[in-house]
Amino acid sequence: xxxxxxxxxxxxxxxxxxxxxxxxxxxxxxxxxxxxxxxxxxxxxxxxxxxxxxxxxxxxxxxxxxxxxxxxxxxxxxxxxxxxxxxxxxxxxxxxxxxxxxxxxxxxxxxxxxxxxxxxxxxxxxxxxxxxxxxxxxxxxxxxxxxxxxxxxxxxxxxxxxxxxxxxxxxxxxxxxxxxxxxxxxxxxxxxxxxxxxxxxxxxxxxxxxxxxxxxxxxxxxxxxxxxxxxxxxxxxxxxxxxxxxxxxxxxxxxxxxxxxxxxxxxxxxxxxxxxxxxxxxxxxxxxxxxxxxxxxxxxxxxxxxxxxxxxxxxxxxxxxxxxxxxxxxxxxxxxxxxxxxxxxxxxxxxxxxxxxxxxxxxxxxxxxxxxxxxxxxxxxxxxxxxxxxxxxxxxxxxxxxxxxxxxxxxxxxxxxxxxxxxxxxxxxxxxxxxxxxxxxxxxxxxxxxxxxxxxxxxxxxxxxxxxxxxxxxxxxxxxxxxxxxxxxxxxxxxxxxxxxxxxxxxxxxxxxxxxxxxxxxxxxxxxxxxxxxxxxxxxxxxxxxxxxxxxxxxxxxx
Numbered sequence: 001x002x003x004x005x006x007x008x009x010x011x012x013x014x015x016x017x018x019x020x021x022x023x024x025x026x027x028x029x030x031x032x033x034x035x036x037x038x039x040x041x042x043x044x045x046x047x048x049x050x051x052x053x054x055x056x057x058x059x060x061x062x063x064x065x066x067x068x069x070x071x072x073x074x075x076x077x078x079x080x081x082x083x084x085x086x087x088x089x090x091x092x093x094x095x096x097x098x099x100x101x102x103x104x105x106x107x108x109x110x111x112x113x114x115x116x117x118x119x120x121x122x123x124x125x126x127x128x129x130x131x132x133x134x135x136x137x138x139x140x141x142x143x144x145x146x147x148x149x150x151x152x153x154x155x156x157x158x159x160x161x162x163x164x165x166x167x168x169x170x171x172x173x174x175x176x177x178x179x180x181x182x183x184x185x186x187x188x189x190x191x192x193x194x195x196x197x198x199x200x201x202x203x204x205x206x207x208x209x210x211x212x213x214x215x216x217x218x219x220x221x222x223x224x225x226x227x228x229x230x231x232x233x234x235x236x237x238x239x240x241x242x243x244x245x246x247x248x249x250x251x252x253x254x255x256x257x258x259x260x261x262x263x264x265x266x267x268x269x270x271x272x273x274x275x276x277x278x279x280x281x282x283x284x285x286x287x288x289x290x291x292x293x294x295x296x297x298x299x300x301x302x303x304x305x306x307x308x309x310x311x312x313x314x315x316x317x318x319x320x321x322x323x324x325x326x327x328x329x330x331x332x333x334x335x336x337x338x339x340x341x342x343x344x345x346x347x348x349x350x351x352x353x354x355x356x357x358x359x360x361x362x363x364x365x366x367x368x369x370x371x372x373x374x375x376x377x378x379x380x381x382x383x384x385x386x387x388x389x390x391x392x393x394x395x396x397x398x399x400x401x402x403x404x405x406x407x408x409x410x411x412x413x414x415x416x417x418x419x420x421x422x423x424x425x426x427x428x429x430x431x432x433x434x435x436x437x438x439x440x441x442x443x444x445x446x447x448x449x450x451x452x453x454x455x456x457x458x459x460x461x462x463x464x465x466x467x468x469x470x471x472x473x474x475x476x477x478x479x480x481x482x483x484x485x486x487x488x489x490x491x492x493x494x495x496x497x498x499x500x501x502x503x504x505x506x507x508x509x510x511x512x513x514x515x516x517x518x519x520x521x522x523x524x525x526x527x528x529x530x531x532x533x534x535x536x537x538x539x540x541x542x543x544x545x546x547x548x549x550x551x552x553x554x555x556x557x558x559x
Contacts, residue, residue: 189342243291292408
């Protein structure tokens, strides 16, 4: 079953248990203008503190009522279809429905625990929900009128320049990255240029040597082999001679010849000896061949040993010079050659990156200029809207101007925005907090909020904390009527000391203090018609309510 057709986003209920001087309080708020009145110190600010607590605001540290184990606040909101709070809930993985219940507990030892629709939730989630559910405004709203750093954001909200802002921020990021790449390339090129002579000499030296991986080990083995051959070849040559014809081979051949000559007369007795000697001759011949082969293998050119040693020492010397292992010389050659190549093509790269920066600057200038134009157009509309709003607030002679000047370029453009005001004709314009009085500031803020509310969808409960302070009479009546207009179709909560404002409320609550068993407690009472008359008369007359005050109260309620 879908939501009822009258469903709107609003604060429907606020339940407070054991917070400061409130023991138990249940409030049912309504659409339109809700007013809360009461004597100073009665506890109106505690209501706002409690609401802020359940919304995750960072406020007072000690909120639990004296003697209680814990304090608890529950706020119930109705959510219209498509409201931004639904997206926050969905992103946080929390249940989404037409009813949003926020509950937060504060123990006496300071621990805070929050729930959203009966699911545990962090203070950060509560604050994100607060941002789309509630706006709190007071006489000294530093986030808005009094702080010039927030004026540009206010104008942008009014102007609806989301697309222009996104384009400008993207162009700023691209510009910053292009400049970063250019700066890095220039720094790298400068560093390479400082070692250009070294690089060219080192690369030339390394390339001429042309060392290969593993070559140093091969050369070292070859050198040691040739050095060893030089020491043993003489002994092997002597052995070869001893085995040859002038040595053992010749002697054995003579012995075999002599034995062959005597064999016929020895009646076969020499046959075994002749056979053994024949076998020995064969073995001797094989040994001679092996020794000869070894002599051939050990044969080398002394110049080859000299060349081997020279190259081995050159490789090792260059490795020591560059403080690397000999096998790392090929990799070093490649690295230094790459740096030299970067130097040679550096000027071309710098030129390309410079063009990129120029293009990025141009893109940013275009986006920022479009944003400036949109802001300028919106500033004119805002000034006209403010003039229309200030007149009913008894400030028809005041002049509100949105001044746009060139500021430091940044992701949000290059505009500085300041709200200025001249409260009287001919008087110089200046910053709001320097020119306007407290009562005037309240009306400027109210007018601005009315203007802003017309530029965006409803869906936020707006709370004004004594925004009418410092004004009275017809001016207070004008403030009340603008608050009533602002509440039309939405919900506004007003904490006020002005009977003129209170009389215009669609719903009225009175905040009072009472003493129970020597303990001060605060109560809030919903007022009917007769009670409202009593409360307005009290606000008009003070402690002693006169017939004239009652008559004035009835006149205010009659409108």
